[in-house]
Amino acid sequence: MMNRFVFIAQMLLSVVLLASCNSEKKENAEQTGSVKAVAKTPASAKKTIVFFGNSLTAGYGLDDPSQAFAGLIQKRIDSLGLNYKVINAGVSGETTSGGNSRIDWLLKQPLDIFVLELGGNDGLRGIPVSETKKNLQAILDKVHAKYPDAKLVLAGMQIPPNMGQKYASEFKAVYAEIAKANNLTLIPFLLEGVGGESKLNLPDGIHPTEEGHKILAENVWLRIKDLL
Known part of the structure; x- marks a missing residue:
């Protein structure tokens, strides 16, 4: 029974870590996109x-x-x-x-x-x-x-x-x-x-x-x- 609880706990921790990682990647991607958008603005708005x-x-x-x-x-x-x-x-x-x-x-x-x-x-x-x-x-x-x-x-x-x-x-x-x-x-x-x-x-x-x-x-x- 104890091994089962440990397994479940490990699975939940993995899910939390994966979600956190995906969220961080998404945030980084959005920030990168924002930087690119800012970089393009001067040329398009000349x-x-x-x-x-x-x-x-x-x-x-x-x-x-x-x-x-x-x-x-x-x-x-x-x-x-x-x-x-x-x-x-x-x-x-x-x-x-x-x-x-x-x-x-x-x-x-x-x-x-x-x-x-x-x-x-x-x-x-x-x-x-x-x-x-x-x-x-x-x-x-x-x-x-x-x-x-x-x-x-x-x-x-x-x-x-x-x-x-x-x-x-x-x-x-x-x-x-x-x-x-x-x-x-x-x-x-x-x-x-x-x-x-x-x-x-x-x-x-x-x-x-x-x-x-x-x-x-x-x-x-x-x-x-x-x-x-």
């Missing part, structure tokens, strides 16, 4: 910065487009451990009219910061400043309507006085006027320190070299860093 522009944004003429200023901004963001991803939506030759037509498709994806870099090709073609202004405003209106909490940034542009000093002055003023009217962040002149510097531009004298894009990236970073 905010988005869209650079919407022309050949300057696209990195025209560079062997590696990721060396254009938008790509350099991503590298800066990664080095600082900020939870943002950059989307380069630059298209060479794009005018403000073309951008206004293209923006609807782009807005199908969420965005948190929108950097508008257009107008340079308008100026080179002598498109009326009023038309450029209307298109830039229309683009910003569409972005704000779809994502009202998105932060808007406008990259200012200037052109040589080929079309006349009056046209060049009015063109330059458009960006400040739009920035003020919309209370948005303005990069006064994207090509500051690069425009007109032959050593920082490709032979066409218009598109920056890799070294030139490093300066553009700094011009942009100074204005957007506080938005991140």
